[in-house]
Amino acid sequence: MTEQVLASWKEGPARKAILDFVHEATTPGGAFVEPADRIATFDNDGTLWVEQPMPPQFDFVFRAWEEEVKADPSLAERQPYKALVERDQQFFEGLATQEPQAVASLLEAFARSWAGTTPEEFDARVREWTTTVRDLRFGVPYTKLVYRPMLELLALLRANGFRVFVCSGGGRDFMRVFSEETWGIPKENVIGSAAAYTYTDGRIVRSRALLGGLDLGPGKPEHIFAHTGRLPAFAGGNADVDIEMLRSAAFALLVRHDDDQREYAYSKGAEASLATAEQLGWTVVSMKNDWTTLF
Amino acid sequence: MTEQVLASWKEGPARKAILDFVHEATTPGGAFVEPADRIATFDNDGTLWVEQPMPPQFDFVFRAWEEEVKADPSLAERQPYKALVERDQQFFEGLATQEPQAVASLLEAFARSWAGTTPEEFDARVREWTTTVRDLRFGVPYTKLVYRPMLELLALLRANGFRVFVCSGGGRDFMRVFSEETWGIPKENVIGSAAAYTYTDGRIVRSRALLGGLDLGPGKPEHIFAHTGRLPAFAGGNADVDIEMLRSAAFALLVRHDDDQREYAYSKGAEASLATAEQLGWTVVSMKNDWTTLF
Numbered sequence: 001m002t003e004q005v006l007a008s009w010k011e012g013p014a015r016k017a018i019l020d021f022v023h024e025a026t027t028p029g030g031a032f033v034e035p036a037d038r039i040a041t042f043d044n045d046g047t048l049w050v051e052q053p054m055p056p057q058f059d060f061v062f063r064a065w066e067e068e069v070k071a072d073p074s075l076a077e078r079q080p081y082k083a084l085v086e087r088d089q090q091f092f093e094g095l096a097t098q099e100p101q102a103v104a105s106l107l108e109a110f111a112r113s114w115a116g117t118t119p120e121e122f123d124a125r126v127r128e129w130t131t132t133v134r135d136l137r138f139g140v141p142y143t144k145l146v147y148r149p150m151l152e153l154l155a156l157l158r159a160n161g162f163r164v165f166v167c168s169g170g171g172r173d174f175m176r177v178f179s180e181e182t183w184g185i186p187k188e189n190v191i192g193s194a195a196a197y198t199y200t201d202g203r204i205v206r207s208r209a210l211l212g213g214l215d216l217g218p219g220k221p222e223h224i225f226a227h228t229g230r231l232p233a234f235a236g237g238n239a240d241v242d243i244e245m246l247r248s249a250a251f252a253l254l255v256r257h258d259d260d261q262r263e264y265a266y267s268k269g270a271e272a273s274l275a276t277a278e279q280l281g282w283t284v285v286s287m288k289n290d291w292t293t294l295f
Numbered sequence: 296m297t298e299q300v301l302a303s304w305k306e307g308p309a310r311k312a313i314l315d316f317v318h319e320a321t322t323p324g325g326a327f328v329e330p331a332d333r334i335a336t337f338d339n340d341g342t343l344w345v346e347q348p349m350p351p352q353f354d355f356v357f358r359a360w361e362e363e364v365k366a367d368p369s370l371a372e373r374q375p376y377k378a379l380v381e382r383d384q385q386f387f388e389g390l391a392t393q394e395p396q397a398v399a400s401l402l403e404a405f406a407r408s409w410a411g412t413t414p415e416e417f418d419a420r421v422r423e424w425t426t427t428v429r430d431l432r433f434g435v436p437y438t439k440l441v442y443r444p445m446l447e448l449l450a451l452l453r454a455n456g457f458r459v460f461v462c463s464g465g466g467r468d469f470m471r472v473f474s475e476e477t478w479g480i481p482k483e484n485v486i487g488s489a490a491a492y493t494y495t496d497g498r499i500v501r502s503r504a505l506l507g508g509l510d511l512g513p514g515k516p517e518h519i520f521a522h523t524g525r526l527p528a529f530a531g532g533n534a535d536v537d538i539e540m541l542r543s544a545a546f547a548l549l550v551r552h553d554d555d556q557r558e559y560a561y562s563k564g565a566e567a568s569l570a571t572a573e574q575l576g577w578t579v580v581s582m583k584n585d586w587t588t589l590f
Contacts, residue, residue: 187524
């Protein structure tokens with residue numbers, strides 16, 4: 001049993017910090033965490049799976065929009081379709097920094113693609129994508145690009161009475177399609193950005209509106225509190241948009257992408273979170289040094 | 296063990312229908328329910344606890360508003376404070392039918408009472424109320440007015456792999472204060488009407504806005520889908536505002552208040568749900584005939 005815990009984690013400060021936290025959280029005394037309060041939350045893109053060259057959901061979305069542009073070429077004259085057709089990197093970088101016009105055009109395009117559809121229709125499209133589309137570099141479906149060390153961490157937390165949630169800026173309904181088979185996380189423990197649905201004529205149908213705000217930055221603890229009634233005891237992230245969630249947790253883990261051989265090495269979009277980690281003493285995981293296996 | 300299952304339920308069609316459903320849901324064959332799909336949702340007011348002479352949360356809210364009127368007597372000139380001071384039954388009946396102006400004034404007053412507060416402040420007020428205020432007729436705190444047969448039903452469902460949720464038009468954060476000790480339901484399984492919260496300066500603070508719509512009528516399956524990613528396999532309710540939730544479930548249970556000796560006998564606000572139960576063959580529970588003990 002002991003051998004299996006965090007089996008893909010090398011001995012080192014990150015592994016030790018996690019094991020110490022879990023031990024203290026479950027041992028009567030100063031840092032004990034009441035079972036009811038054992039909520040753990042994890043970002044998805046870059047924390048549970050590869051987010052380069054872009055978060056996999058964009059691949060899914062872009063394929064849908066490319067089909068829409070084929071069916072209606074006039075779309076290519078406006079955003080975000082224009083940026084997609086022109087491979088306009090700057091536009092998509094604007095999204096990462098939540099440039100308001102870029103975000104607005106994106107939400108409008110999401111609504112255009114999916115408003116009026118049922119969950120069954122959306123799920124079928126996502127399922128087709130997860131089973132047929134492969135990542136170009138690794139040659140496998142995106143759901144195979146989940147970090148094995150992180151799955152071991154989820155298992156360790158679960159074994160110690162934590163309820164594990166995913167809290168991602170990505171689409172709640174997108175993730176829920178594969179959360180159970182890929183992460184062992186039930187749909188109801190997946191928190192993310194989401195459209196509102198209406199119940200009409202006995203069916204749940206997607207509307208054009210967003211339900212609550214985007215699940216990014218301060219939106220993360222807001223969504224977590226709304227969903228669970230608590231802030232997390234344990235949180236894991238990898239980027240600046242995770243800072244508020246990590247600050248709201250008793251124990252914060254930041255994944256550092258520093259392995260250009262087995263994955264990617266980059267700190268773009270994570271500069272502030274890396275600085276905050278140093279300042280506040282968060283546990284930083286070096287993918288290169290702390291993990292024996294990635295997938 | 297067999298003796299303890301639904302111990303406060305008399306032999307009869309309601310008890311039998313529940314046991315048959317649970318047996319079939321967990322036995323390979325036609326009506327088997329995949330473990331992942333075993334979601335059960337229950338209304339609260341009138342389904343899990345007494346809702347006469349008014350839903351207990353109104354008692355909590357009215358006490359807060361009475362204090363506010365004392366501090367600022369000019370409030371007594373506008374709704375909903377005016378109706379409260381004047382004991383205006385008609386105004387509060389307008390709420391039950393969701394009369395738009397009455398609902399708007401109520402939401403405005405909620406915001407006035409609680410916007411800017413933290414969950415800790417709100418929880419402390421609710422906890423003071425649950426421990427000090429007693430129901431006039433029964434002479435006990437409201438949390439003692441939970442129906443024992445329903446707690447047995449929650450236990451039966453849980454024992455058969457169902458994840459049990461409460462889905463109430465009442466306040467999500469109000470119910471979460473006592474959900475764990477009273478129902479054995481973790482906060483994250485409580486769905487209800489709720490304010491949005493903002494995360495500012497490291498704190499979760501209540502805003503003036505509502506998050507999503509009211510959790511009533513079609514709002515119930517909408518909230519359930521948003522929260523769990525599914526519609527319920529089992530649902531329990533007692534009123535017209537539960538119809539959509541009950542219709543969305545594979546098995547629907549409707550509690551009928553017909554016991555004026557031990558509780559109350561009324562069908563106001565439940566006329567349409569009782570008619571729908573007959574039409575669709577829902578299981579109707581007679582409090583008078585099906586339950587040996589109420590509390």
